[in-house]
Amino acid sequence: MSDNSYDAIVVGSGISGGWAAKELTEKGLKVLMLERGKDVKHIQDYVNATKGPWEFPHHGNLTLAQRKANPNRIRGFGPGEMNLDWWANDAETPYSEIKQFNWFRGYQVGGRSLLWGKQTYRWSDIDFEANSKDGLAIDWPVRYKEIAPWYDHVEKFIGVSGSIENLPQLPDGQFLPPMEMNVVEKDIAARVKEAYKDIDQRRIIIGRCAHLTAELPGRNKCQYRNKCHLGCPFGAYFSTQSSTLPAAMKTGNLTLRPWSIVTKVLYDKDKKRATGVEVLDAETNKTYEFKAKIIFLNASTLNSTWLLLNSATDVWPGGLGSSSGELGHNLMDHHLGSGAGGRVEGYEDKTVYGRRPNGVYIPRYRNLNNEKRDYIRGFGYQGGAGRGRGTKAAEEIAVGVGLKQALTEFGGWSVWFGGFGEVLPYHDNMVTLDKNKKDKWGLNILAIDAELKENELNMRKEIVNDGKEMLEKAGVKNVYGFDSDGVMGQGIHEMGTARMGNDPKTSVLNKWNQLWDAPNVFVTDGAFMTSAGCVNPSLTYMAFTARAVDHAVNELKKQNL
Amino acid sequence: MNRREALSYVGILLGGTIIGADAFLAGCKPSVKKEGLFQPEDLALLDEIAETIIPATPDSGGGKAAGLTTFMSHIITDCYTENERNVMLKGIDELKKDCLAKHKKDFINLTRSEKEIFLTQLHEEALRYVKTDAYMKAKETFDKQQDSWVKSEKERKNFGAAYLKENFPPHYFTMMRQLTLWGYFSSEVGMTKALRYMDTPGHYDGAYPYKKGDKAWAI
Numbered sequence: 001m002s003d004n005s006y007d008a009i010v011v012g013s014g015i016s017g018g019w020a021a022k023e024l025t026e027k028g029l030k031v032l033m034l035e036r037g038k039d040v041k042h043i044q045d046y047v048n049a050t051k052g053p054w055e056f057p058h059h060g061n062l063t064l065a066q067r068k069a070n071p072n073r074i075r076g077f078g079p080g081e082m083n084l085d086w087w088a089n090d091a092e093t094p095y096s097e098i099k100q101f102n103w104f105r106g107y108q109v110g111g112r113s114l115l116w117g118k119q120t121y122r123w124s125d126i127d128f129e130a131n132s133k134d135g136l137a138i139d140w141p142v143r144y145k146e147i148a149p150w151y152d153h154v155e156k157f158i159g160v161s162g163s164i165e166n167l168p169q170l171p172d173g174q175f176l177p178p179m180e181m182n183v184v185e186k187d188i189a190a191r192v193k194e195a196y197k198d199i200d201q202r203r204i205i206i207g208r209c210a211h212l213t214a215e216l217p218g219r220n221k222c223q224y225r226n227k228c229h230l231g232c233p234f235g236a237y238f239s240t241q242s243s244t245l246p247a248a249m250k251t252g253n254l255t256l257r258p259w260s261i262v263t264k265v266l267y268d269k270d271k272k273r274a275t276g277v278e279v280l281d282a283e284t285n286k287t288y289e290f291k292a293k294i295i296f297l298n299a300s301t302l303n304s305t306w307l308l309l310n311s312a313t314d315v316w317p318g319g320l321g322s323s324s325g326e327l328g329h330n331l332m333d334h335h336l337g338s339g340a341g342g343r344v345e346g347y348e349d350k351t352v353y354g355r356r357p358n359g360v361y362i363p364r365y366r367n368l369n370n371e372k373r374d375y376i377r378g379f380g381y382q383g384g385a386g387r388g389r390g391t392k393a394a395e396e397i398a399v400g401v402g403l404k405q406a407l408t409e410f411g412g413w414s415v416w417f418g419g420f421g422e423v424l425p426y427h428d429n430m431v432t433l434d435k436n437k438k439d440k441w442g443l444n445i446l447a448i449d450a451e452l453k454e455n456e457l458n459m460r461k462e463i464v465n466d467g468k469e470m471l472e473k474a475g476v477k478n479v480y481g482f483d484s485d486g487v488m489g490q491g492i493h494e495m496g497t498a499r500m501g502n503d504p505k506t507s508v509l510n511k512w513n514q515l516w517d518a519p520n521v522f523v524t525d526g527a528f529m530t531s532a533g534c535v536n537p538s539l540t541y542m543a544f545t546a547r548a549v550d551h552a553v554n555e556l557k558k559q560n561l
Numbered sequence: 562m563n564r565r566e567a568l569s570y571v572g573i574l575l576g577g578t579i580i581g582a583d584a585f586l587a588g589c590k591p592s593v594k595k596e597g598l599f600q601p602e603d604l605a606l607l608d609e610i611a612e613t614i615i616p617a618t619p620d621s622g623g624g625k626a627a628g629l630t631t632f633m634s635h636i637i638t639d640c641y642t643e644n645e646r647n648v649m650l651k652g653i654d655e656l657k658k659d660c661l662a663k664h665k666k667d668f669i670n671l672t673r674s675e676k677e678i679f680l681t682q683l684h685e686e687a688l689r690y691v692k693t694d695a696y697m698k699a700k701e702t703f704d705k706q707q708d709s710w711v712k713s714e715k716e717r718k719n720f721g722a723a724y725l726k727e728n729f730p731p732h733y734f735t736m737m738r739q740l741t742l743w744g745y746f747s748s749e750v751g752m753t754k755a756l757r758y759m760d761t762p763g764h765y766d767g768a769y770p771y772k773k774g775d776k777a778w779a780i
Contacts, residue, residue: 050760052749059632059747063639071721100720182767224762226780349772354765355780389746389756389777398684399614399738400677404623407742408755410777 006032006255008552009277009292011262011307014111016525016541017298018244019154023549024296025253032290033248034260034279036299037107040086040114042241046231048082056081075102076490078115083230086114096434098449102489105300109258112300112492113239115229118210118357119382120160121535122151122171126368131531134376137330137425138501140530141511142544144171150543157247158238158542159216161358162208170363170535177213178206179222179358183350184385184413189360191474200365202470207358207382210238210539218246224354237357259283263443265295265320267312267518273561274320274521280441294520294552294561298545301494301526302331302431306446308498308508308515308523309433319433321498321508321515321523328432330425330496331450332532337485338460339418340467342476344385347413351387359384362417364534366462375458377424379534381467383417415476419463422534424455425496429488450488460486493537495529513548520561522548598638603653604630607737609669610656613676614741621754624741632744645730652733656683680734687732700729752779 007029010020021033039045053059060081062074070090073079079087088105095103106112125144132139148171155174163178181189181204189204196202211222219242220234228237235242248254257279264278266289276291297304305328311320321327362381367373387410394406429450437445452460464481471479501507504516509528515521524545526537533540555561599607611624611633637649660668660679671679690696707726714722730736745751752758756779 052752052758052760053747054749054752057635058640059744061636061640064642065639067725071719071725074724075721097718097720100715102720180765180767185767224765225760349770350768351771351778352765352767353769354759354762355778356765356767387777398681401616401618404615404618404755407746408776409774410771 004276004289005291006030007292007556008032008294008296009034009290010296010298011277011304012111012298012300012525013109013240013245013256014106014298014300014525015113015116015240015538016545017111017296018113018240018248019542019545020296020298020522020524020549021248021254022244023546024553025248025251027549027553028251028253029553030253030255031248032255032257032292034262034277034290035109035111035256035258036261036282037088037109037258039109039256039258040231040241042235042246043231043233046233049227049230049233051082053082072103075487076104076492078104078229083115086229092440094437094439095445096437096447098447099451100487100489101448101450102487103302103448103494104489104492105303109256110240110245114231114241116239116538117536118228118237119361119536120155120158120162120208120210120539121361122173123147123533123535123540124169124171126169126364127531127533127535130377130533131425136376136531137427138499138503138506138530141500141502141507147540147543147547150547151539153546154539154542158210158243159212159214159219160208160210160539161213163206165203165205165363167203167363169365169368173208175208179209179211179213179356181206181360182352182356182385184344184347184415185360188344188385188415188471188474188476192362192470195470195473196365200368200371202362202365204360204362207361209358211357212236219243222357224356226355226357228357261441261443262299262307263287263310265297265307265311265518265521266291267315267320269312269315272518274518280443282441285441293556294522296545296548296552297521297523297527298525301497302446302448304523304525304527305431305497306433309431310444312518316517320521321517323517324505324507326427326499326506327508328497329427329430330499330530331429331431331448331488332423332425332493332495332529333450333488334491334493334532334534334536335421335423335452335456335460335486335488336418336491338421338463338481338483339381339383339416340464340471340479340481341383341414341416342471342479344413344415344476347387351410366466373458373462375455375462377422377455377459377534379419379421379459379463381417381419381463383415385413385415387411387413415471417467417471419460419467420491420534420536421456421459421463422532423452423488425499425531426450426453429496431497448489452486452488457486493526493532495526495532495537498523498527499530500528501530512551513544514552519555520552522552524548598650599630599634604634606653606657606668607633609676610680610737611741611745613673613680614738615745615751616673618755622750624745627745627748627750629741629744629748632748633740636740636744642727642730644727645736648730648733649736652737655733659683683734684738687734687738690732691735703727703729746779 010033013035088107128140162175164172222236259282261280266276279288308321309319316322364378366378391406397403433444434447498508500509513522611629615624617623757776758779
């Protein structure tokens with residue numbers, strides 16, 4: 001094999017790219033993994049993970065100059081003084097907003113796997129069958145029983161803590177021991193279960209999350225520090241660095257190339273196959289070509305689609321994979337930022353020990369069992385109870401010992417739930433190449449045109465009303481509802497734009513994540529999603545990635561690719 | 562827990578003590594010479610104010626031990642909007658003058674009890690100030706300007722403007738008090754001595770005993 005030739009190329013090193021690299025290398029393929037940003041080495045590059053806020057000049061806060069220079073990054077709470085450089089910097093990563101879209105990206109080895117929320121849930125057939133039953137968009141070409149073994153495969157490797165609940169809408173998995181609800185959450189859960197037992201069997205369960213509650217090889221248990229967003233020195237949460245990258249490296253089959261912006265998938269129109277990729281070295285500005293038999297696109301939903309829009313334009317003006325007319329369309333997210341909260345009386349003799357990087361979860365309960373609301377699909381809630389610092393006295397004392405004392409004690413408990421709602425796949429929620437604007441490398445940037453519509457807005461009202469009613473029934477005081485940040489992208493769960501389906505006329509990918517237009521190209525990040533469901537999607541990307549690799553290697557052996 | 566929930570959750574956990582954060586909704590043009598924003602005597606004054614707001618107690622140092630003047634000057638210089646900074650700088654001068662008029666002495670030369678009374682009165686003045694017609698009218702005008710700026714930026718597809726919307730500054734003493742509380746409870750002495758700090762708890766207990774007077778967790 002020449003220096004620039006591999007069995008497989010993986011574009012992107014985040015959650016799904018790491019999985020593609022692990023599975024491909026473990027099956028014996030020589031793999032090149034390309035990452036557009038810098039390298040981040042496990043543990044040694046988590047330089048702020050054990051620092052206190054006092055070790056930063058602004059105790060963790062961004063300066064005005066940083067805020068003004070990053071009008072996109074500051075739209076989320078994630079970026080701060082301690083980890084700003086793990087979020088893509090505005091000056092180097094512009095995009096056009098036809099309508100507001102908050103796009104948060106992680107351009108480094110590990111991508112957003114270093115920063116993700118780690119909530120980990122399976123889809124059920126209620127999700128896979130939803131489009132078909134609603135007569136909306138196109139049907140998923142896959143059902144739960146086909147993906148279930150791959151969920152098992154992924155969960156066992158990454159480590160998911162959770163409780164067995166036997167809920168049809170939220171299948172159980174291969175769980176490590178569940179984390180613990182705190183005393184207030186347990187009581188509210190019991191009251192909610194009782195209050196809704198004859199209505200919709202609504203349940204509050206502990207969040208299922210990719211944090212280790214039992215050791216796995218080379219990784220320690222969660223230490224309850226809740227500083228995950230700075231990198232975990234214990235390797236206790238799943239990231240590329242803690243989990244898939246070491247496995248891939250161990251095979252001796254992986255080459256990782258940071259600072260590699262993939263600008264094009266190279267396509268041979270006679271063979272109807274991709275032959276490799278073109279790479280722009282972000283440090284030297286030099287261009288390289290790398291060849292491979294199969295190519296996995298895991299650049300993150302919108303960047304994988306950007307790459308396709310920018311490839312093979314001599315054959316298809318709309319780009320590689322555009323023959324159905326669906327490439328770039330059906331952009332989805334989860335809408336969040338609406339919910340309810342309140343004050344909990346009592347429990348003054350209790351607090352918690354440890355900072356649990358997890359909350360409680362209310363699985364979807366709406367529009368199941370033939371219920372029909374004024375919207376279709378559903379939502380789950382994520383939330384938790386905690387005890388605030390500072391007693392009432394702090395509000396009345398201006399200065400001095402009394403104020404200090406009041407602020408060093410705990411005040412009362414409060415509880416909070418926020419909805420995570422499904423966004424439907426709308427053809428006109430879409431991305432295109434902005435032919436008039438280029439980034440510093442001379443590449444046309446992406447233009448995003450997407451919005452929440454009536455179904456989502458109706459659902460948000462119900463999220464607030466249901467949340468308030470539920471907390472009142474559970475005896476919570478001063479109940480309030482909230483509805484903010486209802487903006488596409490804010491969920492950081494971009495999905496769709498290269499959906500899978502049964503028909504090349506209406507979908508970009510087949511059921512194995514292969515491009516209909518170039519079957520040796522696989523797209524296994526969020527771009528393949530045909531609908532969005534309402535649970536956090538990363539586990540589903542990982543399961544489909546592992547399944548697609550298995551298929552790809554079998555097809556390669558049969559010389560079908 | 563998703564990181565987004567985590568923030569709201571932390572917001573709840575911090576309750577009233579996150580109050581300094583509203584001074585951080587940034588906006589105006591940054592335009593300060595970074596060096597020499599504060600004279601040494603101003604820093605000494607802020608040091609005394611911080612120590613009066615959060616004094617040393619037998620178990621933990623106060624504002625001075627926490628080195629809050631460094632934190633304050635970083636925040637005022639780098640994070641405050643021009644408006645906020647001007648209110649603060651003018652406020653320092655006003656405070657000096659008021660103190661001289663009232664006590665014929667500089668603030669740092671007052672007795673501890675005089676300092677406490679002086680700042681308590683200032684705190685009360687600050688609470689009254691934001692309820693005056695003049696303040697509310699000025700705030701309304703300012704907020705309207707900000708809203709129309711955000712609206713016109715939105716029309717130009719600059720959706721980031723909404724996140725840079727500026728707050729109308731409160732009374733300068735409100736900002737001094739916020740900076741002190743915020744800085745102190747994120748300082749080493751505040752977190753590890755006044756509060757209980759555990760970098761690596763190691764496990765979780767959802768029903769851990771607590772009695773009135775026990776120190777809260779720092780994070």
